[in-house]
Amino acid sequence: MQRNLSPWKNIKAGNIPTIELDPVIYRYISPGCRILDIGCANGKVSIPLALHGYFVTGIDINTDILRTARSSSEQKNSSHTPSFVKANASILPFPGATFDVAFMQALLGTVVSKDGRARVIREVCRVLKPQGHIYIADFGQTWRSKIYRERYINGLPVTKEEGSFLAYDEDTGEVAYTAHHFTEKELVLLLVENGFEVEYFRNDRFVTRTGNRVNGFVIVAQKV
Amino acid sequence: MQRNLSPWKNIKAGNIPTIELDPVIYRYISPGCRILDIGCANGKVSIPLALHGYFVTGIDINTDILRTARSSSEQKNSSHTPSFVKANASILPFPGATFDVAFMQALLGTVVSKDGRARVIREVCRVLKPQGHIYIADFGQTWRSKIYRERYINGLPVTKEEGSFLAYDEDTGEVAYTAHHFTEKELVLLLVENGFEVEYFRNDRFVTRTGNRVNGFVIVAQKV
Numbered sequence: 001m002q003r004n005l006s007p008w009k010n011i012k013a014g015n016i017p018t019i020e021l022d023p024v025i026y027r028y029i030s031p032g033c034r035i036l037d038i039g040c041a042n043g044k045v046s047i048p049l050a051l052h053g054y055f056v057t058g059i060d061i062n063t064d065i066l067r068t069a070r071s072s073s074e075q076k077n078s079s080h081t082p083s084f085v086k087a088n089a090s091i092l093p094f095p096g097a098t099f100d101v102a103f104m105q106a107l108l109g110t111v112v113s114k115d116g117r118a119r120v121i122r123e124v125c126r127v128l129k130p131q132g133h134i135y136i137a138d139f140g141q142t143w144r145s146k147i148y149r150e151r152y153i154n155g156l157p158v159t160k161e162e163g164s165f166l167a168y169d170e171d172t173g174e175v176a177y178t179a180h181h182f183t184e185k186e187l188v189l190l191l192v193e194n195g196f197e198v199e200y201f202r203n204d205r206f207v208t209r210t211g212n213r214v215n216g217f218v219i220v221a222q223k224v
Numbered sequence: 225m226q227r228n229l230s231p232w233k234n235i236k237a238g239n240i241p242t243i244e245l246d247p248v249i250y251r252y253i254s255p256g257c258r259i260l261d262i263g264c265a266n267g268k269v270s271i272p273l274a275l276h277g278y279f280v281t282g283i284d285i286n287t288d289i290l291r292t293a294r295s296s297s298e299q300k301n302s303s304h305t306p307s308f309v310k311a312n313a314s315i316l317p318f319p320g321a322t323f324d325v326a327f328m329q330a331l332l333g334t335v336v337s338k339d340g341r342a343r344v345i346r347e348v349c350r351v352l353k354p355q356g357h358i359y360i361a362d363f364g365q366t367w368r369s370k371i372y373r374e375r376y377i378n379g380l381p382v383t384k385e386e387g388s389f390l391a392y393d394e395d396t397g398e399v400a401y402t403a404h405h406f407t408e409k410e411l412v413l414l415l416v417e418n419g420f421e422v423e424y425f426r427n428d429r430f431v432t433r434t435g436n437r438v439n440g441f442v443i444v445a446q447k448v
Contacts, residue, residue, distance in 0.1 A: 144425040189367070201368040
């Protein structure tokens with residue numbers, strides 16, 4: 001049974017992952033191009049890019065965090081602001097071939113099934129222009145860490161997917177959300193089987209919301 | 225059906241992988257300590273370490289390459305030379321608790337089954353002194369590479385193990401050997417299930433014998 005819990009539905013503004021945008025992205029964007037920031041959270045990436053002349057649309061399913069994003073954006077007193085739209089990554093409210101580049105930072109691992117993730121990638125493919133690019137930064141399975149090894153193993157009977165695990169609410173002890181850490185194989189096949197070709201691939205280490213250092217991937221793939 | 229073919233049985237001296245020893249090893253060795261270099265090949269690592277005062281034993285199953293190692297070692301005209309011994313990594317001809325540190329560079333991936341690799345790790349555990357260290361550098365599954373992705377997928381029906389693949393003899397077109405590329409999960413579980421605890425773990429990229437850049441791991445684990 002898949003649990004349909006996302007960490008982003010009840011996350012507090014400010015308490016978001018610390019993955020930094022990889023400068024490789026500047027090979028793929030130029031001022032005037034249309035960027036979709038999927039899971040834009042508080043606008044940390046969308047707002048500065050808009051200020052620099054990119055046309056940015058940020059989407060998120062968390063209403064509170066979108067409010068924070070809009071308010072931060074207004075404080076900049078600039079006419080170059082992103083559009084912030086409440087939307088679900090698997091049903092994007094945009095016509096086909098709208099964007100040049102789409103970002104997803106720490107987003108895919110919050111989509112709780114393989115099928116759900118494939119649906120998101122196909123939607124992104126649809127809204128990208130021909131030869132458009134998708135930029136993904138997400139967490140990798142980190143088996144060397146005893147903490148994560150045990151979370152993957154203990155999570156498996158419930159999540160039914162290796163690399164997925166449960167996170168508990170500190171106050172109530174209830175399951176707060178499920179998340180997924182990827183293997184290289186999973187991410188590569190997810191892209192090549194759903195309309196993309198991998199152009200750039202980098203192994204990294206990221207810090208999670210809870211302060212642990214885990215494996216990470218930065219990938220840029222082209223719509224083919 | 226497991227094929228029992230090793231790349232090292234018929235490899236030409238000189239034509240060996242280009243993985244360099246990671247300097248992290250110097251945290252774990254001190255002059256006078258006993259080092260076992262498993263799959264020592266032409267002595268590239270064993271010989272300089274012996275010259276620096278470590279007591280090094282190099283083992284390999286390839287007689288020709290051991291001859292090259294001995295002859296290179298003699299040319300140094302030093303009394304500090306390694307012992308080179310023909311031996312199989314899964315039946316080590318040494319008593320228990322003999323060595324402080326054991327090295328395995330590009331060796332584990334040439335052992336063609338999970339059980340075979342577990343046997344090697346348990347043998348290394350046996351010949352290490354209490355709290356001794358194992359140093360492993362080996363190749364990682366590299367799904368972003370179309371070449372390797374296809375080799376893993378095409379190899380699977382024969383090798384029956386994901387990440388294993390066949391290499392063909394250029395002259396005859398026959399299968400020359402099978403090799404395995406690892407996931408982090410495989411290497412970590414191989415160690416923690418067979419007597420070790422991981423102390424150091426690094427993702428790297430290595431160049432294979434055929435000149436391809438692939439993922440690599442450098443791991444140091446302690447006998448517990």
